[in-house]
Amino acid sequence: MSDRPKSARMAARCVAMLATLTWALGATQPARADSLLASQTDLFTGSQSADFSVNVPGPGDLVVSLTSINVGSWVDANLTLSLDTPTSVLENAIGVTGSELLSPIAVAGPETLFLNVLGQATGSLGVGLYSVNVVFEPTSTVPLPSSAWLLLAGLAAAGGMLRFKTAVPQAA
Numbered sequence: 001m002s003d004r005p006k007s008a009r010m011a012a013r014c015v016a017m018l019a020t021l022t023w024a025l026g027a028t029q030p031a032r033a034d035s036l037l038a039s040q041t042d043l044f045t046g047s048q049s050a051d052f053s054v055n056v057p058g059p060g061d062l063v064v065s066l067t068s069i070n071v072g073s074w075v076d077a078n079l080t081l082s083l084d085t086p087t088s089v090l091e092n093a094i095g096v097t098g099s100e101l102l103s104p105i106a107v108a109g110p111e112t113l114f115l116n117v118l119g120q121a122t123g124s125l126g127v128g129l130y131s132v133n134v135v136f137e138p139t140s141t142v143p144l145p146s147s148a149w150l151l152l153a154g155l156a157a158a159g160g161m162l163r164f165k166t167a168v169p170q171a172a
Contacts, residue, residue: 077128
């Protein structure tokens with residue numbers, strides 16, 4: 001048994017529980033419900049253009065990644081990407097030969113966007129291979145159950161059990 005009085009031990013336990021609770025609350029981050037709106041991988045010969053329509057569900061950011069997949073010097077491509085609304089161009093990426101992640105594009109609300117990928121095969125076989133992905137990140141976060149309150153209730157219950165625990169007489 002410790003030399004410290006019972007009230008000092010209880011105060012130390014309370015401080016430890018508060019420190020744990022503060023850490024748990026500070027370490028949590030809001031969840032995001034990112035969704036993949038479009039994903040396409042295509043093998044082509046010569047020059048090819050591919051068009052996609054992307055339906056954006058609400059306000060948020062679009063993250064577009066375009067990758068020219070090369071296999072040695074046999075399969076390679078020079079790519080151009082355009083992301084448009086019916087009235088304007090939102091983003092252009094010209095001359096992509098490796099992998100390019102476009103900066104997030106802010107979208108104000110639900111709308112249909114058009115994605116155009118133009119590829120020119122530059123490999124020795126005259127074949128190109130590309131992959132394009134469009135991910136939507138909503139601006140609003142997804143509410144999560146209040147786990148902090150559950151943690152606090154559990155700590156309070158554990159503290160209450162310790163407080164009301166009856167002493168077991170020891171055999172002499």
